[in-house]
Amino acid sequence: MSHLLHLDASLRTTESRSRTLSARFADGWRAAHPGGTVTYRDLSADPIPHLDEPAYSSLFVPAEERSAEQHAARAFGDPFIEELRAADTVVIGLPLQNFGPPSTFLAWLDRITAPSTIGALGDTRFVFATASGGAYGPGTPREGWDHREPLVRHVLEFLGATDVSFVNVELTLARVSPQMIPLDLGAEEDRSFQAGLDAIDALAASGSLVA
Ligand SMILES: Cc1cc2nc3c(=O)[nH]c(=O)nc-3n(C[C@H](O)[C@H](O)[C@H](O)COP(=O)(O)O)c2cc1C
Numbered sequence: 001m002s003h004l005l006h007l008d009a010s011l012r013t014t015e016s017r018s019r020t021l022s023a024r025f026a027d028g029w030r031a032a033h034p035g036g037t038v039t040y041r042d043l044s045a046d047p048i049p050h051l052d053e054p055a056y057s058s059l060f061v062p063a064e065e066r067s068a069e070q071h072a073a074r075a076f077g078d079p080f081i082e083e084l085r086a087a088d089t090v091v092i093g094l095p096l097q098n099f100g101p102p103s104t105f106l107a108w109l110d111r112i113t114a115p116s117t118i119g120a121l122g123d124t125r126f127v128f129a130t131a132s133g134g135a136y137g138p139g140t141p142r143e144g145w146d147h148r149e150p151l152v153r154h155v156l157e158f159l160g161a162t163d164v165s166f167v168n169v170e171l172t173l174a175r176v177s178p179q180m181i182p183l184d185l186g187a188e189e190d191r192s193f194q195a196g197l198d199a200i201d202a203l204a205a206s207g208s209l210v211a
Helices: 017-032 053-060 068-085 103-112 148-158 186-205
Strands: 003-008 037-042 089-095 125-131 163-169
Touching: 003 017, 017 037, 017 089, 017 125, 017 163, 017 186, 053 068, 068 103, 125 148, 125 186, 148 163, 163 186
Parallel strands: 003 037, 003 089, 089 125, 125 163
Antiparallel strands: none
């Protein structure tokens, strides 16, 4: 049976573009997969603690040799890995923060990068629904400053994923930021958002790697 893991990482609870896009993907996915199931996790409202030494070292120690601390660490950490492995599709709403992914998402990434997932996610489809206040595409003054997509793509390649899509909505601060308001980019923001909605709809309707 098809299973979707839906994650969000925006700290905004209203007007979040990445949440709007990831929810829209989940709705489209449900329509395309009658009988499919969904797990939802809000990495901002319910942040995962950073990986610590027992959590990391316990990944490399056989169960029968683990300390009590390491057993507790695995009892806490394994469900994040199992949740990911149970999904054939993962959609992640991911804002840009300080030119990279939010630390709440990186804490999840540290939890799910493990011997059992490295090179093992070839059958998992990933869709990233991203939002940024500015724009970083070709020809922009800060072209290349968005380190989020390259970082995420490299980690997922390390994990073996090959079906990775990004839908980027930009300029969300065009009408808000005092530095950006004079640039009069509101119409560009609207165009970017509409293009993002269209791209998400197309991805939700298209098939995943796993039947
Ligand atoms: C702590 C923080 C850091 C941010 N850093 C950046 C940044 O480096 N570049 C950028 O374009 N926007 C930045 N933003 C703006 C967000 O990317 C933008 O508001 C985006 O729309 C947030 O996603 P959301 O609409 O899903 O909430 C930052 C926002 C916050 C809260």
